[in-house]
Amino acid sequence: MVRVTKNQEYTDKTLYLPGPTEVREEVIEAMAEPMFGHRSERMTDLYTTIVEDTKEFLDTDQDVMVLTASGTEFWEATTLNLVDDRMLVPTSGAFSERQANVAERLGKAVDRIEYEWGKAVKPEDVRETLEAGDYDAVGAVMNETSTGVRNPIEEIGEVLKEYPDTYFIVDAISCLGGDYIDIEGSGIDAIFTSTQKAFAMPPGLAVCTVSDAAYEREVASDSASWYGGFQRALDYYDRKGQTHSTPAVPLMLAYRRQMKHMLEEGHEERDRRHREMAAYTRDWAREHFGLFAEEGYRSQTVTCVENTRDIDVEATIEAVSEEYDMVFSSGYGPLTEEAFRIGHMGEHDLESIRALTDAIEDVAGL
Amino acid sequence: MVRVTKNQEYTDKTLYLPGPTEVREEVIEAMAEPMFGHRSERMTDLYTTIVEDTKEFLDTDQDVMVLTASGTEFWEATTLNLVDDRMLVPTSGAFSERQANVAERLGKAVDRIEYEWGKAVKPEDVRETLEAGDYDAVGAVMNETSTGVRNPIEEIGEVLKEYPDTYFIVDAISCLGGDYIDIEGSGIDAIFTSTQKAFAMPPGLAVCTVSDAAYEREVASDSASWYGGFQRALDYYDRKGQTHSTPAVPLMLAYRRQMKHMLEEGHEERDRRHREMAAYTRDWAREHFGLFAEEGYRSQTVTCVENTRDIDVEATIEAVSEEYDMVFSSGYGPLTEEAFRIGHMGEHDLESIRALTDAIEDVAGL
Known part of the structure; x- marks a missing residue:
């Protein structure tokens, strides 16, 4: 059973959201430490531990x-x-669409390969588009939080290997840490997540790996981010073992504590546990409802349940929250009443997911 | 006396750095709360409180x-x-130089007005440069942390008022909350700080005010930041009372607690207390050493003491840390041994600053 933290009366809800998710009590407590300078040796100890442990957990030699x-x-x-x-961005949900929007807002040209929500990106479409055009990068979402689709990043990466001048950027926000991926093997240049998802930490930090090629590309480039600059961050780390700008020290204390725990569990076991939770949730969904995501491309961390019984999703969420102190999510945006989403990530396990599905069955009279 | 937090043996040092600074114990404790969804009503309560209290404290109607x-x-x-x-950036220390570097790294053309370290930016130089050229914005540092200079932002703002199409961006990182400024009255379009300085909160959040003109400029523009986009953040706040991307919830809990305290003290009293600490520190520095910053332009939050006695700065810092558990700072970069810096900001008061100067006198045999 997930070790939920209920030491304060106003937060007695267990989170089954597609993030944020439950954070273990010792991780929360790790934040409550007096300030110290972020240019101190103590910070070097903290940050180098975080970075090296993360590389180990992610099974990567990338920075x-x-x-x-x-x-x-x-x-x-x-x-x-x-x-x-x-840039080329295959879009198949709210978050891949947002990735395209961010690039457009920065003034970049973006070509999309558009898929219906619930469908996965097909590597052959990426190949076809790359054959016809010239792109600095392909940006893809590994886990579409809005639809419960897990895109075949590994196979898209195979296609990208034929285009060494096109960088491969992967948003793995809602799955990294709960869905193993061979980063180098998949030809990824930068893959990132944030901490409140399958890492099961408080929100406020984001993690990115950087290939040597991506680093070199930035160094040679006329313009780049300073705050999120690879060169800036990695050079500073090499020289000082610290972050190039002021870090959220309390969140890093929490990060260190939780990453130790993740290493103890190991990435194989963490992956297996998430696969098990996903399989259970899908079976349950199939029995009582349907599955929104395309067969063969279903997420290991978020299941989007198709509301085939036409239950009142908002009322069910409300009742499960009231009666069972458990919080799950409606469908995203246009899917609000057409689907609901269960986050089975982070520190949850089969037992805690079963507790939620039992609660939904009870409330919805299944 | 500043309420320092010493409940854990490995952090029994009181910080007199130019940030981070001491954080009150109840503020640190406010972080240790179980997770809740950042799209919940509770988050709306938290974030709207933070934003509205900040506007009140900063005495501004800007967003x-x-x-x-x-x-x-x-x-x-x-x-x-x-x-x-x-962009035009007057540079007079490490942080104004960095502001120029950030813009250049983004591919913008930057003209500098260069001053010797320790000197303040002169409004008439800004006027002269603006008369000769065409700039989208002027970016200036209010408080040069590296030199202890407080630039005359109000007077530079007067000059800028003659150039309504040139936006005025002010980095007030190491002084806002400890040095009152009339934001609208000074013609500022965006002024920002981070939380670990005179706000006396943990690091990891940054605060920016946005004039209507700056907002409109961004809306009309072909390119802008998404993550730090004014439009994105302010529209989302108007519609939902929340942040447009996932916030560091624990840090916001700490922020709310401390901002209440700052409002109770009031910005006039907070300004007065910082002025008093700065006056004391300068008198002490004059008596025993010298002052690095130009007369008339000395910071209210950081005093840069010129090492006229040629003491061993690093050894003195080390000894004060060992014997008195107090941490202050050497000179910045090239000034390492030529100066040292005392941060008198946040929750410090006369008594706590005196405790530090007494310790320095003792250790240095003054």
């Missing part, structure tokens, strides 16, 4: 930067750092 | 955004949002 920001900042920074003119 | 980031992100975002081509 890692941990930035005080939400994941959105890495959409912006990776675009500023790697895209001069034109 | 306010609180972003999960260090202050550096607002250098980047304000440049992306307000500068198409060319």
